[in-house]
Amino acid sequence: MPHDRYHRQRLLPGIGDAGQQRLTESHALIVGCGALGCAAADLLARAGVGTLTLVDRDLVETTNLQRQVLFDESQVGEPKAIAAAERLARVNRGVRTEPVIADFNPTNARSIATRATGGAPDVILDGTDNFETRFLVNDLAVESGVPYLYAGAVGTRGMVAAFRPPFGAREGGPCLRCVFDAPPPPGSQPTCDTAGVLGPVISIVAGVQAGEAIKVLTGAHDRVRPTLLEFDAWANTRRTIELAPMRDPACACCVRGSLDYLDAPADQPATICGRDAVQVLPTGEGGIDLAALAERLRAHGSFEVTRFLLRGAVEGDETDDRIGLTVFRDGRALISGLDDPVRARSIYAKYIGA
Numbered sequence: 001m002p003h004d005r006y007h008r009q010r011l012l013p014g015i016g017d018a019g020q021q022r023l024t025e026s027h028a029l030i031v032g033c034g035a036l037g038c039a040a041a042d043l044l045a046r047a048g049v050g051t052l053t054l055v056d057r058d059l060v061e062t063t064n065l066q067r068q069v070l071f072d073e074s075q076v077g078e079p080k081a082i083a084a085a086e087r088l089a090r091v092n093r094g095v096r097t098e099p100v101i102a103d104f105n106p107t108n109a110r111s112i113a114t115r116a117t118g119g120a121p122d123v124i125l126d127g128t129d130n131f132e133t134r135f136l137v138n139d140l141a142v143e144s145g146v147p148y149l150y151a152g153a154v155g156t157r158g159m160v161a162a163f164r165p166p167f168g169a170r171e172g173g174p175c176l177r178c179v180f181d182a183p184p185p186p187g188s189q190p191t192c193d194t195a196g197v198l199g200p201v202i203s204i205v206a207g208v209q210a211g212e213a214i215k216v217l218t219g220a221h222d223r224v225r226p227t228l229l230e231f232d233a234w235a236n237t238r239r240t241i242e243l244a245p246m247r248d249p250a251c252a253c254c255v256r257g258s259l260d261y262l263d264a265p266a267d268q269p270a271t272i273c274g275r276d277a278v279q280v281l282p283t284g285e286g287g288i289d290l291a292a293l294a295e296r297l298r299a300h301g302s303f304e305v306t307r308f309l310l311r312g313a314v315e316g317d318e319t320d321d322r323i324g325l326t327v328f329r330d331g332r333a334l335i336s337g338l339d340d341p342v343r344a345r346s347i348y349a350k351y352i353g354a
């Protein structure tokens, strides 16, 4: 084979031409295109993973640029999934990306996972920032028998682990729920928004995670990390915990088969997200005609429609003045300038529709 762009990777005995071919035929689902998702997606696109599904609900913000390596200043305000896909297309046009602007939730998780290829992905990478979504991803991984690469980073600490099938089997697992019984109560854990995050921690965690993904996708299953790795890049501490003994023979998910998060009723219709903003999910399916909505909103403020969303602010209204609306094609909305889900829901009904 000539010295193509993967030459230095094919030189590795563990990969070779056969491993490279397997990467080309692989599909990785990356849930969340924040710091971790960006860094892992970049590595996998460069490695030549054939199909990448990129899911994210948020828009690029200036405070993301410190660590979210796929984005630049010109992309502030763009949906992250789109900005990431555009960047990756410039990195490697041989990789097919499937950007999905959505809140990954029980209603859409299965269909998003299979959208790109019609079948289950070959690996799922955790780029989320919350345990609710992680438990949902774990349910999906257990149901479809797909390896789930868990990762987290906050402050100066990072954590990464590979949860692999056969889940629930004596020699297999554990799954995430064997290790963590339930998500911590909301608000009990530090987040990057409240505690900050050291950029290099992201690179370490995503590097380990992408390395495990490459092992899984090339079929080097005996080489996949058997431990949960946890470290603090500031305190210079590091520990590893063997995963196999953490398998719970009574695990509700991988042993008893209840997919409580995947089969849960649709997410809360309105949830606080970030500072001074509430996300409202549509009650129906079928999406929304943004141009028609812009027309209806003309009397209420200034709004613009871009390729992927409508955004603007209410002006001159006695009670809602300067409330910001960002509405996506699937009907989801971010309502800014408040932190009350009930009020956000009523603003949604008033300006966007029930």
Ligand SMILES: [Zn+2]
Pocket: 168, 173, 174, 175, 176, 177, 178, 179, 248, 251, 252, 253, 254, 255
């Ligand atoms: Zn389990």
